[in-house]
Amino acid sequence: MKKFRVFVYFVFFGAALCMNTAAATDDGETPQEFNVKGVAGGTSAAMADESKEANGAVKEKIMQAGALEKVERDKYTLRKVQTRIEFYLQDSTKFYLKSDGSSADLNDRVFVEVRGPKNKKAVLANAVYIYENRKVYEEMTDRDQTAAKKSFQAPLLGSLKAKDPCLVITGDDGRDYTVLPDDDTIWVNNRIAAKTDMLAGDRLKLYFEKRLSIRYNNYPVKIIIDKSKSAF
Numbered sequence: 411m412k413k414f415r416v417f418v419y420f421v422f423f424g425a426a427l428c429m430n431t432a433a434a435t436d437d438g439e440t441p442q443e444f445n446v447k448g449v450a451g452g453t454s455a456a457m458a459d460e461s462k463e464a465n466g467a468v469k470e471k472i473m474q475a476g477a478l479e480k481v482e483r484d485k486y487t488l489r490k491v492q493t494r495i496e497f498y499l500q501d502s503t504k505f506y507l508k509s510d511g512s513s514a515d516l517n518d519r520v521f522v523e524v525r526g527p528k529n530k531k532a533v534l535a536n537a538v539y540i541y542e543n544r545k546v547y548e549e550m551t552d553r554d555q556t557a558a559k560k561s562f563q564a565p566l567l568g569s570l571k572a573k574d575p576c577l578v579i580t581g582d583d584g585r586d587y588t589v590l591p592d593d594d595t596i597w598v599n600n601r602i603a604a605k606t607d608m609l610a611g612d613r614l615k616l617y618f619e620k621r622l623s624i625r626y627n628n629y630p631v632k633i634i635i636d637k638s639k640s641a642f
Contacts, residue, residue, distance in 0.1 A: 474616045478608060488614060497616060497628040499605060506550050507607050508636045511599030513577070513591070515540045516570050521547045522579055524566040524589055532588045533566050533579075537596040544569075550600055550634060596640045608635050 474497075479489035488495045516522070521544040526536035541547040547567075566589075568581040577589040591597075608614070617632035 478610050478612050478614055480610055497630055500629050504632045505603040506634045507601055507603035508638050509599050510638050511540050511597040515599045516573055520570055522570055528566055535589050535591040535595045539598045541600045598638050603635055
């Protein structure tokens with residue numbers, strides 16, 4: 411009977427141990443990955459969880475944002491508020507540049523995002539974001555593009571129809587909107603860039619293809635360089 415009690419004790423002990431181990435790694439990480447969490451670049455468990463879709467697929471997410479502190483040969487150092495992260499570039503890395511713009515950057519090829527209150531005919535422009543084309547807009551935009559577009563606070567997206575005598579945008583809904591900028595309107599020009607556009611002191615957003623890449627090889631797939639003096 412004593413041996414039977416010892417056997418039952420070990421069975422329950424082993425089961426409890428297995429349950430604890432499974433709880434620690436139930437997000438799909440191996441024990442090695444679980445131990446590494448938070449080492450390279452200060453990646454948090456919350457940030458890793460945010461990168462998961464409901465069906466288990468991993469989205470491309472912003473993993474790190476800060477200022478480029480220095481460049482040493484092929485190694486780059488991003489300075490965050492309290493930490494630093496080293497990253498490297500590949501030939502396939504895509505670069506995009508945000509810089510101060512103006513109405514002079516508008517032409518018949520651009521795609522435009524206007525932020526500000528709007529009705530069925532006009533938009534009071536708090537900010538105007540100009541993109542080389544729709545493809546550049548889609549590649550640079552990380553917000554949920556499936557959000558409702560009917561709210562007057564939702565951005566107006568569309569193409570330039572006219573600049574004179576007033577600014578007119580044809581929205582994605584097919585309607586023409588008169589855009590009303592003023593002296594306080596923020597203009598931001600967005601375009602495809604290159605590695606040479608990235609200088610020490612620039613604000614950067616680094617995008618990684620999957621959440622583990624930042625822990626092991628630190629190769630961003632996309633970098634947005636922000637040289638604009640205004641933010642909105």
